[in-house]
Amino acid sequence: MINKLVENIKKTGAPIVVGLDPMLNYIPKHVQEKAFAEYGETLEGAAEAIWQFNKEIVDKTYDLIPAVKPQIAMYEQFGIPGLTAFKKTVDYCKEKGLVVIGDIKRGDIGSTSAAYAAGHLGRVQVGSKSYVPFDEDFATVNPYLGSDGVNPFIDVCKEEKKGLFILVKTSNPSSGEFQDQLIDGRPLYELVGEKVAAWGADCMGDEYSYIGAVVGATYPEMGKALRKIMPKTYILVPGYGAQGGKGKDLVHFFNEDGLGAIVNSSRGIIAAYKQEKYAKYGEEAFGDASRAAVEDMVADIEGALNGSRKE
Numbered sequence: 145m146i147n148k149l150v151e152n153i154k155k156t157g158a159p160i161v162v163g164l165d166p167m168l169n170y171i172p173k174h175v176q177e178k179a180f181a182e183y184g185e186t187l188e189g190a191a192e193a194i195w196q197f198n199k200e201i202v203d204k205t206y207d208l209i210p211a212v213k214p215q216i217a218m219y220e221q222f223g224i225p226g227l228t229a230f231k232k233t234v235d236y237c238k239e240k241g242l243v244v245i246g247d248i249k250r251g252d253i254g255s256t257s258a259a260y261a262a263g264h265l266g267r268v269q270v271g272s273k274s275y276v277p278f279d280e281d282f283a284t285v286n287p288y289l290g291s292d293g294v295n296p297f298i299d300v301c302k303e304e305k306k307g308l309f310i311l312v313k314t315s316n317p318s319s320g321e322f323q324d325q326l327i328d329g330r331p332l333y334e335l336v337g338e339k340v341a342a343w344g345a346d347c348m349g350d351e352y353s354y355i356g357a358v359v360g361a362t363y364p365e366m367g368k369a370l371r372k373i374m375p376k377t378y379i380l381v382p383g384y385g386a387q388g389g390k391g392k393d394l395v396h397f398f399n400e401d402g403l404g405a406i407v408n409s410s411r412g413i414i415a416a417y418k419q420e421k422y423a424k425y426g427e428e429a430f431g432d433a434s435r436a437a438v439e440d441m442v443a444d445i446e447g448a449l450n451g452s453r454k455e
């Protein structure tokens with residue numbers, strides 16, 4: 145799957161991921177009203193609104209982008225209908241040729257991680273039958289329980305040719321509280337970065353490992369250090385846009401080959417129509433606003449990368 149991700153990035157020239165984090169208050173009124181007319185103001189109605197919203201955004205952007213990242217919490221909060229909308233979204237995006245990163249942030253004791261890995265990236269056995277429950281291409285994993293919480297995910301990735309993005313340095317304001325603690329003079333996130341590189345060395349695709357890392361756009365200096373520690377690791381970089389990250393902050397997350405990083409934006413793309421910059425599209429044409437926001441994000445990152453090459 146890492147080869148397909150790299151291929152999609154080269155084909156589109158867009159090292160970005162559209163984060164499908166559909167909160168109800170981002171979903172335009174007309175989409176909600178239509179869903180509620182059919183299913184009432186119910187969990188099913190919310191799930192239908194989410195699905196229709198996602199579909200429109202995907203239809204308007206899939207030709208420009210390599211991948212999407214549905215964040216499962218936004219679906220799970222609506223219970224079983226929400227999870228059904230998650231699965232419909234995964235399947236639809238794959239039909240459109242997109243790589244799907246399931247943002248599930250799992251990680252537990254070994255036996256529990258094995259169940260998460262089977263459900264999201266692998267298959268489950270029911271009597272004589274085998275099923276592929278969610279079937280994302282990549283999943284995000286929290287490594288802070290240690291190797292036995294991560295290894296079951298790696299095992300499934302090897303069997304199924306899937307991939308992981310393992311949290312190394314997260315984008316949120318409190319991420320330093322634990323992740324930056326010094327151990328023998330070195331921050332914990334660097335030690336985790338080294339471990340991700342070691343796990344990944346055994347899991348190489350053509351150019352990059354299918355064991356990737358997550359490093360927040362909001363910490364560019366740390367991204368620069370981690371890029372050196374993990375040269376063959378693809379870095380998923382959230383925190384662009386709504387959390388304040390800009391193209392110029394991202395330059396050092398990339399390798400000299402212009403690859404090695406993929407930048408996520410969720411609210412900045414899916415709720416673009418709410419920004420003044422894209423207000424001219426209006427609520428009805430929210431998908432067109434998202435498309436314009438994708439084009440602007442790609443241009444911003446490209447501009448920053450080109451600028452840095454000239455320096």
Ligand SMILES: O=C(O)c1cc(=O)[nH]c(=O)n1[C@@H]1O[C@H](COP(=O)(O)O)[C@@H](O)[C@H]1O
Nearest residue numbers: 215284314315358360382386387409410411
């Ligand atoms: O794993 C992630 O994707 C992730 C890691 C991290 O450190 N920070 C972070 O924001 N994310 C996710 O990236 C998305 C960011 O959303 P926006 O801030 O709206 O672009 C959300 O789905 C977060 O859950």
